[in-house]
Amino acid sequence: MAEPLMFDAxxxxxSAHIEARARHPVTRNKVLLMHRNRRWTYLDFxxxxxxTAHFLLKRLGKIDSDHPGHVAMLLENHMELLSxxxxxxxxxxxxxxxxxxxxxxxxxxxxxxxxARVLVVDEKFLPEVTRIQxxxxxxxxxxxxxxxxxxxxxxxxxxxxxxxxxEVGPPSEQLAPPDxxxxxxxxxxxxxxxxxxxxxxxxxxxxxxxxxxxxxxxxNMGLTHEDVGYGCMPLFHSNSxxxxxxxxxxxxxxxxxxxxxxxxQFLDDIFTYGSTFWNYVGEPVHYVLAAIEKRFGGDEEVIAxxxxxxxxxxxxxxxxxxxxxxxxxxxxxxxxxEDMFELYGSTEAAISTFRRKGxxxxxxxEITDPTVKILAPDGTECEPAQIGPDGKLLNxxxxxxxxxxxxxxxxxxxxxxxxxxxxxxxxxxxxxxxGDLGHVLIVNGRRYLYFDGRTDDWIRKDGENFSxxxxxxLLSEHPDVQLAVAYGVPCAVSDELVMAALKMRDGAEFDPxxxxxxxxxxxxxxxxxxxxxxxxxxxxxxxxxxQTQKVLVRNYKKVHFDLNRIPDARIYWRRRGDSTFRPFTxxxxxxxxxxxxxxxxxxxxxx
Numbered sequence: 228m229a230e231p232l233m234f235d236a237x238x239x240x241x242s243a244h245i246e247a248r249a250r251h252p253v254t255r256n257k258v259l260l261m262h263r264n265r266r267w268t269y270l271d272f273x274x275x276x277x278x279t280a281h282f283l284l285k286r287l288g289k290i291d292s293d294h295p296g297h298v299a300m301l302l303e304n305h306m307e308l309l310s311x312x313x314x315x316x317x318x319x320x321x322x323x324x325x326x327x328x329x330x331x332x333x334x335x336x337x338x339x340x341x342x343a344r345v346l347v348v349d350e351k352f353l354p355e356v357t358r359i360q361x362x363x364x365x366x367x368x369x370x371x372x373x374x375x376x377x378x379x380x381x382x383x384x385x386x387x388x389x390x391x392x393x394e395v396g397p398p399s400e401q402l403a404p405p406d407x408x409x410x411x412x413x414x415x416x417x418x419x420x421x422x423x424x425x426x427x428x429x430x431x432x433x434x435x436x437x438x439x440x441x442x443x444x445x446x447n448m449g450l451t452h453e454d455v456g457y458g459c460m461p462l463f464h465s466n467s468x469x470x471x472x473x474x475x476x477x478x479x480x481x482x483x484x485x486x487x488x489x490x491x492q493f494l495d496d497i498f499t500y501g502s503t504f505w506n507y508v509g510e511p512v513h514y515v516l517a518a519i520e521k522r523f524g525g526d527e528e529v530i531a532x533x534x535x536x537x538x539x540x541x542x543x544x545x546x547x548x549x550x551x552x553x554x555x556x557x558x559x560x561x562x563x564x565e566d567m568f569e570l571y572g573s574t575e576a577a578i579s580t581f582r583r584k585g586x587x588x589x590x591x592x593e594i595t596d597p598t599v600k601i602l603a604p605d606g607t608e609c610e611p612a613q614i615g616p617d618g619k620l621l622n623x624x625x626x627x628x629x630x631x632x633x634x635x636x637x638x639x640x641x642x643x644x645x646x647x648x649x650x651x652x653x654x655x656x657x658x659x660x661x662g663d664l665g666h667v668l669i670v671n672g673r674r675y676l677y678f679d680g681r682t683d684d685w686i687r688k689d690g691e692n693f694s695x696x697x698x699x700x701l702l703s704e705h706p707d708v709q710l711a712v713a714y715g716v717p718c719a720v721s722d723e724l725v726m727a728a729l730k731m732r733d734g735a736e737f738d739p740x741x742x743x744x745x746x747x748x749x750x751x752x753x754x755x756x757x758x759x760x761x762x763x764x765x766x767x768x769x770x771x772x773x774q775t776q777k778v779l780v781r782n783y784k785k786v787h788f789d790l791n792r793i794p795d796a797r798i799y800w801r802r803r804g805d806s807t808f809r810p811f812t813x814x815x816x817x818x819x820x821x822x823x824x825x826x827x828x829x830x831x832x833x834x
Contacts, residue, residue: 228451228453232253232479239434240434241313241316244477246404248476251479253452255268258481260482260484262305262483265306275306276312277314280318280405282394283298283345284318284405286370287320294344296321298315298322298323298347299346299347300324301346301348301355302463303376304461304485305374306484307374309462315416316434321415323337323416323429324462326419327349328773329355335362339363342365344370345366345370347372348373348374349374349376350377353373356371369384410434411434412434413433414431414433414641416437429646430574430641431644432574436576436639438477439639440576441474441476444546445474445475445477447568448474455481455483455501455541456474456505457483457496457506458483458485459511460507460547460776470506481500488511490514490517494518494519497540498537503541503543503544504542504544505542506545507545507546507547508777510550510777513710516558534561535560535561536563540563542563543565545564545568550567551700551703569582571676575640577637577638578631578632580593587670590668591677598634600632602628604628609628609667611626611668612626612677617753623756626667627694628664629664629682630663631661632658633658634659637659664684686723687715693758695715695780699712699713701754705742707737708730709732711730712780713759713761714727714728717787719819724763725761725762725763726764726765726783726788727765728765728767729766730766730769730770731766737764737799742808764798764799765783765799766799789816799811
């Protein structure tokens with residue numbers, strides 16, 4: 228393994244560290260970014276960032292409290308996205324990473340909330356911006372610039388690269404950085420949350436924080452300048468910036484890019500780029516495995532030859548969150564990984580853990596910050612997990628609670644942009660509330676964190692709360708199920724019933740009796756609690772996803788088993804005492820409606 232490089236930078240600003248790497252004899256002419264046939268060295272990246280800084284400052288003109296230095300991007304993963312990031316770093320500007328999945332009023336609301344005065348939009352998403360252009364309060368048409376990606380006709384005055392060349396000069400010119408004061412406390416990037424209700428919240432990230440995550444993640448993984456990342460998760464999101472680009476950049480490594488995640492292209496990309504690590508979030512690990520299984524017919528010997536022992540396979544690490552333990556095991560085996568790091572953290576970065584080799588199966592790392600605690604709804608600390616010989620959590624009700632940080636500060640969390648109410652909700656009475664569920668297992672005096680979903684992902688059945696994410700993970704282990712998600716749905720008696728949406732593996736058919744028996748086996752001999760047993764099952768061809776590959780569970784929860792809204796859905800159900808799932812018919816639905824009406828709960832079905 229190569230020795231770590233030392234870079235001479237005067238402070239923890241991203242611009243200072245770009246300069247340091249562009250001067251260093253090892254990294255100056257070393258490739259930093261690769262995208263298809265394009266390559267940028269560290270010096271190229273420095274020069275592109277500096278000219279972008281000059282361009283943005285010219286376009287913005289006067290900058291003050293009434294005219295903020297705010298730049299927005301609506302881009303898939305292109306090298307120009309990262310030169311915008313670098314340009315804002317040099318110019319002391321703030322880059323707003325806008326989710327490419329936003330549409331209509333929400334997209335307009337985010338751009339207006341950002342008070343962005345320059346927008347660089349991927350040609351692919353230009354029609355969405357055009358549709359809302361009249362609603363944009365701070366963006367003039369002349370500053371809505373298009374990155375040509377689709378080969379269409381873009382006027383020269385709107386073509387981002389053409390304007391950059393014309394107004395600043397070609398990339399071959401090595402310009403001096405703009406004379407702007409930038410400190411580690413300067414906000415560099417605002418990253419928006421997914422936004423399940425209302426407008427997404429913008430999370431502030433200053434230069435110090437972005438440098439700190441680059442240093443921290445690269446140190447935990449043991450990266451060096453010889454490592455090559457693979458960036459296919461969206462760079463407007465914290466996963467790719469925090470555990471992809473910044474760690475690779477920090478050590479003087481490289482990164483290959485793909486515009487967006489593609490399971491079918493994953494193998495060819497990491498072979499082509501020589502990638503040694505990959506950052507992920509959500510379900511991509513599962514889909515990569517499914518693509519490999521399909522490509523090689525599930526033949527373990529062929530997979531070992533074509534993937535595991537293929538001389539082009541340089542992959543050593545994967546790092547992210549959201550992968551199920553069985554998928555982690557298989558991914559490590561098929562790619563011959565040294566390790567796979569499931570971590571816990573969020574864009575806010577007030578609480579983070581990092582799973583290391585030898586940590587207990589299924590955990591997301593050791594809690595090393597003593598202020599991090601699991602709190603019950605009444606604010607008391609939950610007790611540590613007790614695990615039975617069968618691996619079942621024996622004290623679920625008393626062990627699972629919200630992951631919180633009880634401290635007079637919020638660590639790396641710097642607050643939400645222009646949202647004081649959200650700040651007060653997140654940090655109140657000396658407690659930072661993550662909004663996530665978890666439990667702690669103590670092993671040899673060390674506290675290991677297990678993630679159990681979001682607090683709004685509770686399912687409450689028969690007076691007991693449990694995590695929908697945990698139920699979904701368990702159901703995904705059925706051999707015919709490619710992916711499962713669980714959620715609570717209306718119950719005529721009390722609380723909620725459990726519904727699961729299943730995507731079956733290619734060639735597999737849902738077997739109502741077989742699935743029922745499998746669930747019963749998990750209850751009697753596995754780790755499924757009786758209350759977790761699904762009451763309804765919906766079979767889907769595929770799921771709806773966010774741009775970060777997370778299933779939009781709320782869309783399924785909203786329509787639940789309502790055959791008025793989803794008349795063509797394939798739904799099965801069971802009643803208490805049944806020994807199999809059976810098709811949920813229109814007659815069944817009308818009978819249920821009468822039950823809800825009799826208990827004056829019909830609004831639960833129709834809201």
